[in-house]
Amino acid sequence: MSSPLATEILRAELANGLGIVLHPDPRLPLVALNLWYHVGSKNERPGRTGLAHLFEHMLFQGSEHVDTNGHFRHLQGVGGVANGSTWYDRTNYYETVPSSRLDLALWLESDRMGFLLPALTQGKLDNQREVVLNERRQRVDNQPYAKPYERLFELLLPAEHPYQWPVIGRAEDIAAATLQEVRDFFAAWYRPANAVLTLAGDFAPEHALERIEHWFGGLPGGPVPPRRHWPLPPLEGPIRATVEDEVQLPRVYCAFRTPAFGSAPWFAGALLTAALADGKTSPLYRDLVWDRQLAQEAGAYLYPTEEIGVLVAWATARPGVELERLTEALWGHLERAAAPPSSGDLRRALHNTLAALWSELESLDERADRLSMYATLCARPELAWSEADRYRALTPESIAEFGALHLRRQHGVELAVVPRSAPR
Numbered sequence: 001m002s003s004p005l006a007t008e009i010l011r012a013e014l015a016n017g018l019g020i021v022l023h024p025d026p027r028l029p030l031v032a033l034n035l036w037y038h039v040g041s042k043n044e045r046p047g048r049t050g051l052a053h054l055f056e057h058m059l060f061q062g063s064e065h066v067d068t069n070g071h072f073r074h075l076q077g078v079g080g081v082a083n084g085s086t087w088y089d090r091t092n093y094y095e096t097v098p099s100s101r102l103d104l105a106l107w108l109e110s111d112r113m114g115f116l117l118p119a120l121t122q123g124k125l126d127n128q129r130e131v132v133l134n135e136r137r138q139r140v141d142n143q144p145y146a147k148p149y150e151r152l153f154e155l156l157l158p159a160e161h162p163y164q165w166p167v168i169g170r171a172e173d174i175a176a177a178t179l180q181e182v183r184d185f186f187a188a189w190y191r192p193a194n195a196v197l198t199l200a201g202d203f204a205p206e207h208a209l210e211r212i213e214h215w216f217g218g219l220p221g222g223p224v225p226p227r228r229h230w231p232l233p234p235l236e237g238p239i240r241a242t243v244e245d246e247v248q249l250p251r252v253y254c255a256f257r258t259p260a261f262g263s264a265p266w267f268a269g270a271l272l273t274a275a276l277a278d279g280k281t282s283p284l285y286r287d288l289v290w291d292r293q294l295a296q297e298a299g300a301y302l303y304p305t306e307e308i309g310v311l312v313a314w315a316t317a318r319p320g321v322e323l324e325r326l327t328e329a330l331w332g333h334l335e336r337a338a339a340p341p342s343s344g345d346l347r348r349a350l351h352n353t354l355a356a357l358w359s360e361l362e363s364l365d366e367r368a369d370r371l372s373m374y375a376t377l378c379a380r381p382e383l384a385w386s387e388a389d390r391y392r393a394l395t396p397e398s399i400a401e402f403g404a405l406h407l408r409r410q411h412g413v414e415l416a417v418v419p420r421s422a423p424r
Contacts, residue, residue, distance in 0.1 A: 005361055007385050009371070010205050014213060016221030017193025021371045021381045022208055023200040025364065031201035033105045034094045034368035035113075036376045038196075039189035041169070042088045042162030042307065043225075050132065050169015051177060051185045053086040057128040058182070059093060060084070064115035068124070071108050078104060088163055089306040090376060096365050099202035103211055109197070110215040113190060120186070122179050129174060136168050145251055148243045148417045155239050155413045156255050156310065161230050163307065192216060194224045196375045200368035230307060232257065238409045242416040249296060250323040251316040252330060253415045258302065258309035258406045262378045266302070266309050267390045268402040273302045273311065274349035275341040275399070276333060283345060284333050288315055294326045306377050311406065323416055334412075337403030340396030354388055 006025040013019055041052045062068040075082050080097035095105045140146040150166050157164040197216070199208055235257060259265040277284040277300035288295035298315035313334060317326045341349070360366040367384070375381040 005367075009382055010209075011375075011381065012209055014192060014217050016217065016219055017191070017224075018212075018216050018219075018221075019196040019375060020209065020212060021196060021198040021375050022203075022205045023198065023367060023371055024203060024205055025200060025367075026202045028364065029099045029202050030096055030364055031099045031102050031105070031199055031203055032094065032096045032364040032368040033102075033109065034092060034198045034200070034365065034372045035109050036090050036092045036196045036198075036372040037190060038089070038194050038376050039091055040087050040089045041165065041167040043189060044162065044165070044169070046159065046165065048173055048177070048181065049165045050174040051182065052091055053168050054128060054132055054174065054177065054182065055186060055190075056084045056086045056091055056093075057131055058120065058124065058186075059112050059116065061124045061128060062119045063112040064118040065111050066108060066119075071112070074104060074108060080105065086167055087305075088167060088303075090373075092369065092372065094365060094369065096201075102199075102203060102208065103215075106211055106215040110219065113192065113195070113216070114219040116186060116190070117183060120179070120183060125177070125179055125182055129177065132168070132174055133171060136171055136174070140166070140168065141171070144247045145245060145417055148245050148415065149253070151241065151243055152253050152255050152312070152413060152415045153310075155241055155415065156235070156257065158232070161232065161307075163305065163310065188225055191222045191224055192219050193221045196372050198368045198372040198375070198381070200364045200371065232308065235411045235413070237412055239413045240416075241414075242418060244420040245417050247417060247419050249316050249319065250326075250419065251314060251417045252323060252327045253312055253314045253413075253417070254330060254334060255313075255413045255415070256311045256406050256408075256411060258311050258402075260306055260308050261304040262306075262374075262383075264390070264398075265402055265406075266304075268394055268398050269302050269309060269311060269406065271346075271349055271353060271391055271394055272337060272341070272399045272402055273300045274353050275345045276300055276337060277313065278349055278352050281348065284313070284315075284330075287333070288326070288329055292329065293318055294321050294329055298330070323418065327414065327416070331409065331414075334403075334407045335409075337407050338400055339403075340400040343396075346396060346399070350391060353391055357388055357391075 010022040078101045082095040084093040097105045258269050284298050288298045295315040296318050300313040303310040315330050317323050370384040371381040374383040
């Protein structure tokens, strides 16, 4: 890789199954710790959604040897930062600390991996349940276009597929979660053998490995529930639906199933999406917003998900523009994606994609996250360094092939979101 970034990676695994990725880079006196648990909303089940995201909150409420909010207090006391996030396929927790405080970060993560349950109380569950319900109200229930967006996934995927429900969970499921269900979820998935711990930054690998063994080696590995895969029959469409929402302007979404993240076609789809819709000079935005003035805004994106990919293109109608006209214009761009993109659009897309990638890799915490991602989803953390080459290797023909195979109306979902016609 032609980059000034350090690229050394050392891999190890503890006897209890904890995966370890070490990426030494001594240029700054910092260490980024990133812990990926291979569990997300897809490991829930209908009627019991939202547990993975709820646990992102619960893990900051203290463990047997760390009091409530102690995780943040300990780290902020040494100038460190920490957070967590939940996705369909994983939950991750991360800290960046001065390199002299690596032991503190390792202790905090090991304590909540091994000793959370003794500190898990009904009061903490009730408190964080309400926090999550308020988060859902703000981000989904009272956010324009958000609840209809959940409907898009219900149309695209069968009821039993785990990407059908939202990562944050359904409100009624969050409200109904019992303390025993929460305990069982943690016991099933929050195990060393279901996690990857990545360190990136200023440390000696031998010393770091010894400290990881010290803090995590005594935790029981235990069995991890077997992983399921959800084969999907072809989507026979086109599937069309209309929903009303508290919005001022109509919007149309077009969604498609694609190959999963990590596959060669996924990278072709990501570059196609960038060529089509990345930025205000992209063909989609330039045509719909500037030239024909049909849309107020427009875009497209491809989800980096493990089971399948999901590509979504969308446009919001300009006042006075019929949504049907805008919808046909959007489909026109998707259908033309079966032809190779112009050299200018492809060059712009590649430059923008690589610039964003290199910008992310300049950051220790982003490097640690990408190494954890590739270790968890692909079992090959070193793929983080070859991602740019995978984009560079794509040809106009391979990108067009993705469009021809996956962006067809008969295998897509079209969802129209329109202003509510009458008060509730």
